[in-house]
Amino acid sequence: MIKPLRALLLAAAFLAKPAFAQVFDGGLPPGGTPDSTWRDKPVAVATAAPVAAAPHNVILLMFDGVRWQEFLHNHPDAIVAGGDKAPTFPAFWSTLAKQGVVYEHMTISNRAELSMPAYHSIFAGSTQPCRNNECGRVSVETFPERLVREGFAKEQVATFASWEGIAFAVEHVTGATTVDAGTSSHQTRLDKDTFPPALSYLKEKKPRFLFISLNDADEQGHEGHYDEYLAALRRYDGWMTELIATLDGMGDYGKNTTLLVTTDHGRGILWDWRNHGSRPWARRVWLYARTPGQKATGLTVSGREHVDIRPTIETLLGFTPQGAGRALDEAVAP
Numbered sequence: 001m002i003k004p005l006r007a008l009l010l011a012a013a014f015l016a017k018p019a020f021a022q023v024f025d026g027g028l029p030p031g032g033t034p035d036s037t038w039r040d041k042p043v044a045v046a047t048a049a050p051v052a053a054a055p056h057n058v059i060l061l062m063f064d065g066v067r068w069q070e071f072l073h074n075h076p077d078a079i080v081a082g083g084d085k086a087p088t089f090p091a092f093w094s095t096l097a098k099q100g101v102v103y104e105h106m107t108i109s110n111r112a113e114l115s116m117p118a119y120h121s122i123f124a125g126s127t128q129p130c131r132n133n134e135c136g137r138v139s140v141e142t143f144p145e146r147l148v149r150e151g152f153a154k155e156q157v158a159t160f161a162s163w164e165g166i167a168f169a170v171e172h173v174t175g176a177t178t179v180d181a182g183t184s185s186h187q188t189r190l191d192k193d194t195f196p197p198a199l200s201y202l203k204e205k206k207p208r209f210l211f212i213s214l215n216d217a218d219e220q221g222h223e224g225h226y227d228e229y230l231a232a233l234r235r236y237d238g239w240m241t242e243l244i245a246t247l248d249g250m251g252d253y254g255k256n257t258t259l260l261v262t263t264d265h266g267r268g269i270l271w272d273w274r275n276h277g278s279r280p281w282a283r284r285v286w287l288y289a290r291t292p293g294q295k296a297t298g299l300t301v302s303g304r305e306h307v308d309i310r311p312t313i314e315t316l317l318g319f320t321p322q323g324a325g326r327a328l329d330e331a332v333a334p
Helices: 002-015 019-024 068-073 090-094 115-124 143-149 164-170 195-205 216-223 226-248 251-255 306-316
Strands: 057-063 101-107 157-161 178-181 209-214 257-262 284-290 300-305
Touching (some): 057 306, 115 164, 143 157, 143 209, 209 226, 216 226, 226 251, 251 257, 300 306
Parallel strands (some): 057 209
Antiparallel strands (some): 101 284
């Protein structure tokens, strides 16, 4: 009787599949329930948390009163230059222009052809009622103020300007952002006293938005000193190169920073080059945009306005754009 019982137990053991075989042959997982789709489900594996993209930053650099003639042509005006034939922006056109986009037919939005009206319109994002340089403080919230109101720290939204009047264009409420403009005793300081502190602030604070406004060119233009006007342009050329070299050495911050360079108005032509109010030639300006990841074509693009600057900067910084203009496509989606 023992042998038949042993044979029966062995047969039962042979017919029964162990738990590991259910997994191996594609059956139910141990302790699982019938599910015809179980075999198609991916196996969960541990993965590292995604690395957040570095925040984007914007620097707006403006040269007051720089004509498109000297900027785009890269040489002095033969009518008023005397024997000076040296390039005006040699480093820019040999290297920097190829790293971004040049808008060669930008126009001002406020037709007053003066500084304060232009700055009001740029920072408000729409044409403002200001018609002269004595119109005072902008009456609406500017985009730098909006950046702070909607989450940026005050020190992360900064302005460094040679002309004191810039303070009236970037804020409609004094102290809403960080502003260093002019001096305590003069409305205007030399650009050599503005650019280095701005560059130091950039390195130390790494602001999300930095506005640098330089004024020597316009001052020398009004004085009729064409040689000094040209000297200012060549300094600007060197400072642009220094600024970009600084960004290139700032790691992720520099790699995620867009640089916009433009002017507030043009000037007259021929012997009237020193003036700009009520002169149609002064309506034409220019803009350079260098955005990380931008195709290095150096192409020139036409047909945009000052009011397009605000929505461009807001888009780059992740804000819903506001104002009357529209973002510069090549700058925000290279």
